[in-house]
Amino acid sequence: MKLIGSLTSPYVRKARIVAAEKRVEYAWEPHNVWAPENPVPDYNPLGKVPVLVLDDGTALYDSRVICEFLDSVSPIGKLIPADNRERIEVRRWEALADGALDAGVLARLEGQRPAAERSASWIDRQMGKVARSLDAMDIQIGTRPWCHGAAFTLADVAVGACVGWFDFRFPQLEWRKDRPNLARLAVKLAERPSFAETAPRE
Ligand SMILES: N[C@@H](CCC(=O)N[C@@H](CS)C(=O)NCC(=O)O)C(=O)O
Structure with missing residues (x-):
């Protein structure tokens, strides 16, 4: 494939x-x-x-x-739990992380339009979604080792890809400020070979 x-x-x-x-x-x-x-x-x-x-x-x-x-x-390291409620919780995390990205991408594209055509209120609306989503992630992670349960799941993949992109495209966002739990998770995720090998680059 x-x-x-x-x-x-x-x-x-x-x-x-x-x-x-x-x-x-x-x-x-x-x-x-x-x-x-x-x-x-x-x-x-x-x-x-x-x-x-x-x-x-x-x-x-x-x-x-x-x-x-x-x-x-492959049966290796299942990332999506079989149990219905657990699987749905992991998919919800994925929806949250992907949704924050969707908003960030829209804000970035709007910011690339010629100044006269750009809507500051649209960018603010999208960046509000980003801030709220990152806040929610930080609160929900709390002191847990991973986003969901005691193991690394697709929820962590989605959240790691999300915050990695904000580092890449929106360094000025300084999303780690006031989000220590999310920042701690990001450090742990960055150490995994799967994350290190796929770090975004032009
Ligand atoms: N919901 C989609 C989003 C995919 C997406 O928006 N990809 C971007 C690249 S970051 C793209 O191909 N954009 C081209 C376009 O919107 O025309 C997914 O999860 O795969």
């Missing part, structure tokens, strides 16, 4: 971290989704990465579907 993505995308990073944790091998096919002639829409009508193309040609998207697929193809 092959993974289509970019080294800057936090959603792609989620998939790469899960593949590394699960020891699942894949061919890497980098593409710039913003380039006019990129082939990503041929695989995903939404024109977004990541896309995982299986050996039979089936194209899977988005990152949530890909992560669930990768978690199920």
Whole structure:
């Protein structure tokens, strides 16, 4: 199978971290989704990465579907619990982290528009979602070792990819300030080879 993505995308990073944790091998096919002639829409009508193309040609998207697929193809280190309530709690964490990213990406794209067309109130609205989401993560982690339960799960993958992207694209946010629990988790996650190998870069 092959993974289509970019080294800057936090959603792609989620998939790469899960593949590394699960020891699942894949061919890497980098593409710039913003380039006019990129082939990503041929695989995903939404024109977004990541896309995982299986050996039979089936194209899977988005990152949530890909992560669930990768978690199920190998019994090594399950990242999504089997128990319904536990699984839903992990997926809720993923929704929170991905949602914070969605808001951050919208704010970043708006900030790249020409000054005359840019909406400061739109950026503020999105960055409000980011701040509230990061606050919620910090409170919910509390003194726990991981986001959910006693083990590393997809919740930690999603949260780690999320805050890693804010470090990469919004260093001025200084999100660690007043969020010591989230900061502590980020240190621990950065030490894992799966995170170190996939750190975002241009
Ligand atoms: N919900 C999607 C989001 C994917 C996404 O927005 N990817 C960005 C790269 S960071 C993209 O491909 N954007 C291109 C576009 O929006 O046209 C996922 O989890 O995979």
